[in-house]
Amino acid sequence: MSNPFSLEGKIALVTGASYGIGFAIASGMAAAGAKIVFNDIKQELVDKGLAAYKEAGIEATGYVCDVTNEDQVNEMVKKIEEEIGVIDILVNNAGIIKRIPMIEMTAAEFRQVIDVDLNAPFIVSKAVIPSMIKKGHGKIINICSMMSELGRETVSAYAAAKGGLKMLTRNICSEYGEYNIQCNGIGPGYIETPQTAPLREKQPDGSRHPFDSFIIAKTPAARWLKPEELAGPAVFLASEASNAVNGHILYVDGGILAYIGKQPK
Numbered sequence: 001m002s003n004p005f006s007l008e009g010k011i012a013l014v015t016g017a018s019y020g021i022g023f024a025i026a027s028g029m030a031a032a033g034a035k036i037v038f039n040d041i042k043q044e045l046v047d048k049g050l051a052a053y054k055e056a057g058i059e060a061t062g063y064v065c066d067v068t069n070e071d072q073v074n075e076m077v078k079k080i081e082e083e084i085g086v087i088d089i090l091v092n093n094a095g096i097i098k099r100i101p102m103i104e105m106t107a108a109e110f111r112q113v114i115d116v117d118l119n120a121p122f123i124v125s126k127a128v129i130p131s132m133i134k135k136g137h138g139k140i141i142n143i144c145s146m147m148s149e150l151g152r153e154t155v156s157a158y159a160a161a162k163g164g165l166k167m168l169t170r171n172i173c174s175e176y177g178e179y180n181i182q183c184n185g186i187g188p189g190y191i192e193t194p195q196t197a198p199l200r201e202k203q204p205d206g207s208r209h210p211f212d213s214f215i216i217a218k219t220p221a222a223r224w225l226k227p228e229e230l231a232g233p234a235v236f237l238a239s240e241a242s243n244a245v246n247g248h249i250l251y252v253d254g255g256i257l258a259y260i261g262k263q264p265k
């Protein structure tokens with residue numbers, strides 16, 4: 001019996017994967033045999049990513065593409081199909097956050113977050129699904145969030161986008177499952193990446209950032225998670241081993257959603 005977790009012979013596009021969670025997921029998929037393609041919004045970031053993949057012994061191909069721009073996305077997907085092959089696995093990872101109290105956030109700022117975190121996964125998924133249908137299979141993994149389930153102060157746009165991404169995941173599952181396309185989400189907990197670096201900055205007196213302490217208390221393992229800890233779940237959802245899993249959001253949160261939080265001593 002072949003290894004159901006193998007990604008040998010598969011082409012994976014991971015968006016926004018020069019570093020952070022996208023880089024970790026792409027690296028895990030490469031280790032499982034996938035050919036890695038990624039994009040970032042600027043050439044220097046693509047170059048930075050290519051150097052990082054090379055250092056990790058991974059031969060990746062990078063493209064400059066703003067995932068919110070449908071023309072750029074369609075051009076990138078066309079180039080990938082011509083130069084590499086049909087995309088078997090799509091990871092909609094690229095994302096931004098703006099931490100602003102809602103009544104202080106401009107409508108333009110709100111729209112910008114929705115554009116990257118929700119509209120872009122729609123645009124990229126729409127671009128890759130037709131070839132997946134022709135090929136007879138496909139895997140789409142949307143990177144959701146704790147905020148697909150929970151709210152918190154200052155992240156209204158992000159929570160709205162990630163909540164919508166959960167339902168977009170379920171709708172792609174519903175609409176394209178009959179073509180052997182599985183669309184699932186990964187909901188990371190609190191991960192040590194540049195996106196959360198401001199929440200972990202040491203205070204002037206050397207103490208933990210208050211939010212850092214808050215997350216430690218809300219996570220059963222009392223620690224932040226590492227990007228690499230998302231690779232295994234992503235390989236599972238990208239592999240044949242998950243062909244009967246569809247429309248599911250796999251929370252990789254160390255148990256945050258299950259835990260009321262450490263009781264005060």
Ligand code: NAP
Nearest residue numbers: 016020021041066067093094095145188190191193194195
């Ligand atoms: P990150 O460190 O900020 O990396 C995000 C990546 O997306 C960057 O490479 C960024 O490129 C790229 N990107 C942003 N806008 C783009 C656009 N319009 N077109 C193309 N690429 C774009 O974030 P991360 O922590 O790795 O998070 C990755 C994903 O996981 C995001 O969807 C995030 O919401 C989600 N997530 C993160 C956590 C966490 O705790 N870190 C938890 C749950 C979910 P630039 O550098 O050019 O902006």
Ligand code: GCO
Nearest residue numbers: 097145146147188189190196
């Ligand atoms: C925040 C964090 C979170 C994480 C992640 C949690 O400001 O609360 O950035 O949103 O990025 O989405 O799952």
